[in-house]
Amino acid sequence: MPETVLQAAFPSVPRGGLAAQRVRRAWWMAAPMLLVLAAVGGWPLLRTIWFSLTDSELSRLDDYTFIGLENYVGEYGLLASTDWWHAVGNTLLFTGLSVSLETLLGLGVALLLNQPSRLRTLLRAALLVPWAIPTVVSAKMWSWMLHDQFGIVNQQLLALGLIATPLAWTADPQLALFSIVLVDVWKATPYMALLILAALQMVPVDCYEAAQVDGVPRWQVFRRITLPLILPGILVAVVFRTLDALRVFDLIYVMTSNSRDTQSMSVFVREQLIDFGLVGYGSAAATCLFFMIALLSIVAMGLMRKAFERAAA
Amino acid sequence: MSGGHEAATATTAALRRQAPSRRRFPWGDVGYWAASLLFIFVSVFPLLYALSSSFKQGSALFSPTLWPEAPTFANYSGVFAEQSFAHYLLNSLFVAGSVVTLSLGLSLMAAWAFGRVEFRGRGLLLMLILSASMLPQVAVLSGMFELVRAFGLYDTLAALVIADLLLTLPFTVWVLVTFVRQLPRELEEAAAMDGVGVLTLVFRVYMPLLWPAMVATGLLAFIAAWNEFLFALTFTLSTAARTVPVAIALISTASGFELPWGKIMAASVIVTLPLVALVVLFQRRIVAGLSAGAVKG
Structure with missing residues (x-):
């Protein structure tokens, strides 16, 4: 970056050109970041979409032919693949379950944290523990706790007489996805709680005060005052978490590897791309995931704008 | 208030x-x-249980007591002796450190432009940057793979540093823009009076004032890069360029039967405790940083 040039140019510019000068300088200052983002985000994304229209393979990335939408709608295309639809179903089920549980629990935890108390600092510290633990590590920690023979969860449940035989938490196809949801809820509820807490803390205190003076019951205060005021904040948090949950990879890959029963869309994509080396086909799946998330973001943004306008009115 | x-x-x-x-x-x-x-x-509890298991060996691992009866460091020494875990730790530290430095530097410069200057296309660009944070990692995987190979960076730490910027830049930019906007306008006018360049303004005047925000965003970026798994799993192959999350995911026994849970828990504790300590120490700033990105945005 030519600092001396910028320095020399700054003080001696005539007044009329100052604004234009500033704008040009702003572009220079933003350029390195924008270029990096374009190089690591924009360009690879465009290449992925392009690859999805070819028969490219990992072993011969440069040597491919254009095959149009064959990867999507062809005889062996994505839309005809039961594995793909299974992965879509798993992802949607995982997202729906984990985000709704995280929202409810996150709201509860945020309400606890919003209460002035001696426990508050301890609560906040405890809140950040699951959030700070790397996903791979939490997946391993829970895999160990949920181990079918030696795991503490089965041992305790057996001791309490809640189950008669040990459950295969991660191996049983009926259970595995729910175990994964459980771990995700443990890991992501803190994030949800923090975002909802931020919304809670922006509720003006006079609202509560007036309600308290009038003797409105607590539950009514929550339903009629708090909830409507924090709803836009909750909505933002739900959207963030949903978009995050739709691309889940680490947790599922570490807990159950490439198993068909729990495979998410991201796990499917990586298996096709890297393990099978089918760059064209894998890119088609990645492109589908991308457009799904893009569409959802656009819809969500529209909804949020409406919610904010209603809250402001 | x-x-x-x-x-x-x-x-x-x-x-x-x-x-x-x-x-x-x-x-x-x-x-x-x-x-x-x-x-x-x-x-x-899960962290405590991992801690407890990491000090147990053999059949003691299978007893659910929280306090190990015969505590042993064998898992820890094993992780460092058999796994060259120290090397993986250094790799992770290098990647995360570089990502933090680059993200903060690039974002601070951009934060001045986006937070202080009115120019056409600013709102649109900010939305584009935000949407980059919604990108699924797998959507850039094949394109990034090609890029990494073309520059001869396959199986190097540099590939990971570059790829991880996609995960950190969007939010470091957004958070720093909101904080730069809160700084008094007079700072810039005073700097202009003194004939100081923009880069000096940003790095000599803004940076010291913004250090609490820098610590929070830097820590978030560090955690994101330290925990990153998918790129590290895909763009590296040899143990020379392996990072900690990949190493932990790949720990297995030579025989391939039961996983060495004691060692996995020891490795987990080693990578997690510093992180948890940092986070608990800086909890106020992190909470502020996390919510600044979401609510004010």
Whole structure:
């Protein structure tokens, strides 16, 4: 970056050109970041979409032919693949379950944290523990706790007489996805709680005060005052978490590897791309995931704008 | 916060203090304590259990007692002796450190442009940057793979540093823009009077003032890069360029039967404890940084 040039140019510019000068300088200052983002985000994304229209393979990335939408709608295309639809179903089920549980629990935890108390600092510290633990590590920690023979969860449940035989938490196809949801809820509820807490803390205190003076019951205060005021904040948090949950990879890959029963869309994509080396086909799946998330973001943004306008009115 | 607000808070607190005396039994308080303690237990227990398991060996691993009967460091020494774990730790540290430095530097420069200067396309660009944070990692995987190979970076740490910027830049930019906007305008005018360049303004005047925000965003970026798994799994192959999350995911026994859980837990504890310590130490700033990105955006 030519600092001396910028320095020399700054003080001696005539007044009329100052604004234009500033704008040009702003572009220079933003350029390195924008270029990096374009190089690591924009360009690879465009290449992925392009690859999805070819028969490219990992072993011969440069040597491919254009095959149009064959990867999507062809005889062996994505839309005809039961594995793909299974992965879509798993992802949607995982997202729906984990985000709704995280929202409810996150709201509860945020309400606890919003209460002035001696426990508050301890609560906040405890809140950040699951959030700070790397996903791979939490997946391993829970895999160990949920181990079918030696795991503490089965041992305790057996001791309490809640189950008669040990459950295969991660191996049983009926259970595995729910175990994964459980771990995700443990890991992501803190994030949800923090975002909802931020919304809670922006509720003006006079609202509560007036309600308290009038003797409105607590539950009514929550339903009629708090909830409507924090709803836009909750909505933002739900959207963030949903978009995050739709691309889940680490947790599922570490807990159950490439198993068909729990495979998410991201796990499917990586298996096709890297393990099978089918760059064209894998890119088609990645492109589908991308457009799904893009569409959802656009819809969500529209909804949020409406919610904010209603809250402001 | 205004003074009136504080007075109102004080009144509410006074009202709250009176409240229990009016009721016969403080069900609300009991509920609060029970829920809080349950939440603290559930949050912390898995880490404690991992810690406990990491000091157990052999058949002791299969007993559920929290306090190991015969504590052993064998898992820890094993992780460092058999796994060259120290090397993976250094790799992770290098990647995360570089990502933090690059993200903060690039974002601070851009934050001045986006936070202080009105120019056409600013809002659109900010939305584009935000949408980059919604990109699924797998959507850039094949394109990035090609890029990494073309530059001869396959199986190097540099590939990971570059790829991880996609995960950190969007939010470091957004958070720093909101903080730069809050700085007084006079700073810039004073700098202009002194004939100081923009880069000096940003790195010599803004940076010291913004250090709390820099610490928070830097820490978030560090955690993101330290925990990153998918790129590290895909763009590296040899143990020379392996990072900690990949190493932990790949720990297995030579025989391939039961996983060496004691060692996995020891490795997990090693990578997690520094992170948890940092986060608990800086908890106020992190909470502020996390919510600044979401709410003010």
